[in-house]
Amino acid sequence: MGKKEIYPNAVTFSCALKACGIVRAIRKGSEIHAELARQGFPKDNALVGNALLDMYAKCSVLGMAKQAFVELPVRDIVSWNILIAGYSEHGLYADSLKCFGQMKHKGYSPDAVTYASILKACGNIGAANQGTLIHSEISENRILRDNIILGNALVDLYAKCGDLTEAQIVFNDLKVQDVVSWTSLIAGYCEHGHDEEALVCFEEMKQRGPLPNAITFVCILKACSNIGVLERGEKYFESMTTTYGIVPNSEHHTSLVMLYSHAGCFDKAMAVAKKMPSTDRLPAYFAILHACQKWGNVQIGRLAFEHAFALDKASAVPYIFMNSLHISADIQYADNMEVLQLMNNDSLI
Secondary structure, eight states, rough: OTTTOOOOHHHHHHHHHHHHTTOOHHHHHHHHHHHHHHHTTTOOOOOHHHHHHHHHTTOOHHHHHHHHHHOOOOHHHHHHHHHHHHHHTOOOOHHHHHHHHHHHHHTTTOOOHHHHHHHHHHHTTOHHHHHHHHHHHHHHTTTTTHHHHHHHHHHHHHHHHHHHHHHHHHHOOOOOOOHHHHHHHOOOOHHOOOHHHHHHHHHHHHHSSSSHHHHHHHHHHHHHHHHHHHHHHHHHHHHHTTTTTOOOOOOHHHHEEEHHHHTTTTTHHHHHHHOGGGOHHHHHHHHHHHHHHHTTTTHHHHHHHHHHHHOOOOOOOHHHHHHHHHHHHHHHTHHHHHHHHHTTTTOOO
């Protein structure tokens, strides 16, 4: 471009920065930032400024994103939304809420994008009261209407906060219920101990809703494990591939291990765990260790402990599980001391 004396303009730079953000190419994005500075590109260009802010936010460099935001001579709703979403997407929910408050204090009116990000933050930190206030604000401003993203964010908020009645009400009021709507509701039932309701909801989804996705099946397998419906869980796991064409991932296999081990089928649980890639096995062995406490199965517990120890010698979790298993099984003091001594060895330092 430079050789033909055609130089990049604001649109060129913003597109390049957007591409860097999408593929998380922070080094190239930083080079473009440096090039902007070298060329003395006008700092009051909102298009480039927001693209720069978005690039750093998507690349998880939130310190630079905040700096880019502060350096913007003029901020618009897009600028605020990018920063709020950046904080929320990276788990900095308190910062997201603080930024939301600052935005309103500065006189900016939130839009649907703002509300979706901030509802996610409220749900993840259990800020039910603030989420309810925001819901009221959304209703007053008549922003919800047919906005499926915002509707799903509300379902997710109430489901995560344990207000399943309100989650169901919002869900029922949605004009369109997509896979995210259904999965958010199912996850809420599952996470708050209403596993039977989660399975009922899933069956209803199969009858009249969209096709379930990989996340839906993680929730359903956990629900089956929690209430001990082994055969039903096995059928759901099989249907993932045969009916829905979903390739099981490590979460699904770990959930299957939980299903088997909680039902006392430790041979099947160990067989599934051993077939998993070594990098994914640790949570599976933790699940087996946890179930061994329920069943008092010290033999399998020790085997799972050995496998977990081999995968991560620095983790204290296997020792804690094994110590609890010995206590619950009333193992003699001398045997339990072997675990306690291992907990104090150099591998844990």
